[in-house]
Amino acid sequence: xxxxxxxxxxxxxxxxxxxxxxxxxxxxxxxxxxxxxxxxxxxxxxxxxxxxxxxxxxxxxxxxxxxxxxxxxxxxxxxxxxxxxxxxxxxxxxxxxxxxxxxxxxxxxxxxxxxxxxxxxxxxxxxxxxxxxxxxxxxxxxxxxxxxxxxxxxxxxxxxxxxxxxxxxxxxxxxxxxxxxxxxxxxxxxxxxxxxxxxxxxxxxxxxx
Numbered sequence: 001x002x003x004x005x006x007x008x009x010x011x012x013x014x015x016x017x018x019x020x021x022x023x024x025x026x027x028x029x030x031x032x033x034x035x036x037x038x039x040x041x042x043x044x045x046x047x048x049x050x051x052x053x054x055x056x057x058x059x060x061x062x063x064x065x066x067x068x069x070x071x072x073x074x075x076x077x078x079x080x081x082x083x084x085x086x087x088x089x090x091x092x093x094x095x096x097x098x099x100x101x102x103x104x105x106x107x108x109x110x111x112x113x114x115x116x117x118x119x120x121x122x123x124x125x126x127x128x129x130x131x132x133x134x135x136x137x138x139x140x141x142x143x144x145x146x147x148x149x150x151x152x153x154x155x156x157x158x159x160x161x162x163x164x165x166x167x168x169x170x171x172x173x174x175x176x177x178x179x180x181x182x183x184x185x186x187x188x189x190x191x192x193x194x195x196x197x198x199x200x201x202x203x204x205x206x207x208x209x
Contacts, residue, residue, distance in 0.1 A: 001063050002062075002063050005063050005064045005065060005069065006065060008067075008069045009064070009065040009066065009067060009069075009118055012066070012067055012114060012115055012118040013065075013118050013119070013122065015115060016115035016116065016118055016119045017119075019112070019115060020119070025108075025112060027112055027115065027116065030096075030099075030100045030102075030112075030116060031116055031119055031120070033099055033100060034095070034096060034099050034100070034116060034120050035120065035123065037099055037132060037136075038120065038123070038124050038128055038129065038132050041128060041131065041132050041135065043131050043132075043135050043146075043147075044131075045130075045131045045134065045146075045157070047127075048162065048165060049134070049160075049165040049168070049169070050126075050127055050130045050131065052162075052165050052166055052169045052195065052199075053091065053130050053133070053134060053169050053172075054091060054126065054130060055195065055198050055199065055202060056166075056169050056170070056172075056194075056195045056198065057090075057091050057094065057169070057172060058090045058091040058092075059198065059202070061090065061091060061126050062126075064090065065118060065121050065122070066090060066092045066093070066114070066117035066118035066119075066120070066121035066122075067090060067093070067114045067117060067118055068088060068090050071087075071088035071090075072088045074088065075087060075088035089113075090117060091126070091129060091130050091133055092117035092118075092120060092121050092126075092129050093113050093114060093117040094133055094137070094172075095117075095120075095129055095132055095133040095136070096113050096116045096117050096120070097113055098133070098136050098137060098138075099132075099136060100113075100116070134146045134168075135147060137172055138175050139168065139171040139172070139175055139176065140152075140171060140175045140176025140177070141175075141176060141177065141178045143171075143175075143176065146168065149168065149171075163192075166192055166195050166196065166199075167188065167192055169195065170188055170191040170192050170195060171188075173191055174187045174188055174191055
């Protein structure tokens with residue numbers, strides 16, 4: 001399967017290099033922004049929270065190279081055939097989206113996001129990209145990134161247990177709002193339960209939560 005993903009990713013890599021060569025749509029500028037952030041990242045996270053992150057947001061990360069082609073096809077099918085929106089962004093793509101601050105809902109934005117994800121995945125491993133994403137992702141009002149969350153909650157990372165790490169990752173999908181906390185709590189409960197189920201299914205983490 002990894003070989004198939006590699007073959008399917010080759011066009012993205014060379015297309016991305018072409019964009020960078022001529023800096024089309026400022027792709028080279030954004031690549032440098034991503035590269036420099038990842039290269040200078042000074043954040044050490046344990047394997048557990050990174051495993052939770054990829055299990056929840058990108059469970060085929062050990063197969064693909066920045067773009068999950070299977071998830072793309074599935075998302076197209078559910079969105080356009082069944083009218084059920086499904087995301088297909090890898091952790092690398094989500095990192096690119098946040099660091100470049102490009103959120104427009106267009107196919108071209110999605111393409112350049114995929115190109116950048118492939119290019120940075122070629123340069124950096126998943127652990128670095130995952131840690132970088134957690135360091136900048138919006139987790140709730142006044143909580144930009146994991147550091148911002150820890151400061152706001154007045155806790156240290158070493159004090160987090162497995163369940164609390166799952167809750168942090170759950171905030172990526174449901175950031176804590178200023179109002180309507182009850183509705184948010186219900187969504188979080190469902191999301192946490194889904195991630196716990198994945199942990200049990202893949203047996204990659206402790207399950208006594």
